[in-house]
Amino acid sequence: MKIAFVGKGGSGKTTLSSLFIRHLTAAGAPVVAIDADINQHLGPALGLGEDEAAALPAMGERLPLIKDYLRGTNPRIASAATMIKTTPPGEGSRLVRVREPNPVYDACARPVELDGGAVRLMVTGPFTDADLGVSCYHSKTGAVELYLNHLVDGPDEYVVVDMTAGSDSFASGLFTRFDMTFLVAEPTRKGVSVYRQYKEYARDFGVALKVVGNKIQEPDDIDFLREEVGDDLLVTVGRSDWVRAMEKGRPPRFDLLEEATARALETLRAAVDATYERRDWERYTRQMVHFHLKNAESWGNERTGADLAAQVDPGFVLGESVATPA
Numbered sequence: 001m002k003i004a005f006v007g008k009g010g011s012g013k014t015t016l017s018s019l020f021i022r023h024l025t026a027a028g029a030p031v032v033a034i035d036a037d038i039n040q041h042l043g044p045a046l047g048l049g050e051d052e053a054a055a056l057p058a059m060g061e062r063l064p065l066i067k068d069y070l071r072g073t074n075p076r077i078a079s080a081a082t083m084i085k086t087t088p089p090g091e092g093s094r095l096v097r098v099r100e101p102n103p104v105y106d107a108c109a110r111p112v113e114l115d116g117g118a119v120r121l122m123v124t125g126p127f128t129d130a131d132l133g134v135s136c137y138h139s140k141t142g143a144v145e146l147y148l149n150h151l152v153d154g155p156d157e158y159v160v161v162d163m164t165a166g167s168d169s170f171a172s173g174l175f176t177r178f179d180m181t182f183l184v185a186e187p188t189r190k191g192v193s194v195y196r197q198y199k200e201y202a203r204d205f206g207v208a209l210k211v212v213g214n215k216i217q218e219p220d221d222i223d224f225l226r227e228e229v230g231d232d233l234l235v236t237v238g239r240s241d242w243v244r245a246m247e248k249g250r251p252p253r254f255d256l257l258e259e260a261t262a263r264a265l266e267t268l269r270a271a272v273d274a275t276y277e278r279r280d281w282e283r284y285t286r287q288m289v290h291f292h293l294k295n296a297e298s299w300g301n302e303r304t305g306a307d308l309a310a311q312v313d314p315g316f317v318l319g320e321s322v323a324t325p326a
Helices: 013-026 050-054 059-071 103-108 138-149 189-205 219-232 241-247 259-274 281-304
Strands: 002-007 031-036 110-114 117-123 158-163 180-185 209-216 233-238
Touching: 002 013, 002 189, 013 031, 013 110, 013 117, 013 158, 013 180, 013 241, 013 259, 031 138, 059 103, 059 138, 103 117, 180 189, 180 259, 189 209, 189 219, 209 219, 209 259, 219 233, 233 259
Parallel strands: 002 158, 002 180, 031 117, 031 158, 180 209, 209 233
Antiparallel strands: 110 117
16 A cells, blocks of 8 residues: 655654554554655654664665666666656566565665564655756656556555655656555644645545644644545644654654554554555556656657657556566
8 A cells, every 4th residue: 555645844744654654563564664755854753863864775866776677578668768757567567566575675775673563764865965956856756656656565565655845746647656645734724725735736636635634732723624624634633742752862662652643543544444445556557657648748758869658558557466577
């Protein structure tokens, strides 16, 4: 199951995504966690020291390896150099799974020990001084989009992505890659403005969107969010001494998390798991192709010198029954 946490900067989406990752891992579920935010804070939120987090291998710097592996023997893709962030899989492509070992995980993922288990953590890499004026952050999140395009995941296994703040993810098809998108919103006008943007953009793509109200202090905060987002408000989270300790780098055992926050995390997982029965792999593949053709026409063909529309395998539908070539 693929889950995105989005919201405006400072809304607490990284904190909540890290709590959800801990919740899943403590329950014994296999989890791949991805930090796709321009500000890379998921590692520290999961307990890594600053130096450990800075040493994590960046997916954006390993795009050639990722592309070469995923291309496999797909005859429609002449070389890894002609793959772009939206390139869809086809017959002969290598697919990835949550639980398996593979060269992408070997190069990009590192295990992070948490209470009750471990999570595979991958990061896009920070936006550096060398990128200023010559690159955009979507060149780094493109590695995440390629990974998700080739991911075959099932029930009771999870990929949790901490997305970049605001509505930046709409610059690509990445926002359509998830079974559930949790939008973290504070009870303020700015907090719900990002929700309105997301709701409007996602409307035509069948994106499952639920709001997590954060930093709730009084009943009026809940009333405000309910008035603004209606039934999309799934759950609310208030002050947490456990989270305060975590933010100071001294988290207690996870089983000491306050009961109200633990119940909220259980509600999030139930909402995610309920989406499994509504999965539509044909629509998922169709949207993948849609954004690939848009990118090919607008910049991909010119940049690669190839007709990227020819990469689309019209008979291929991604799904759990698709076999991965040796």
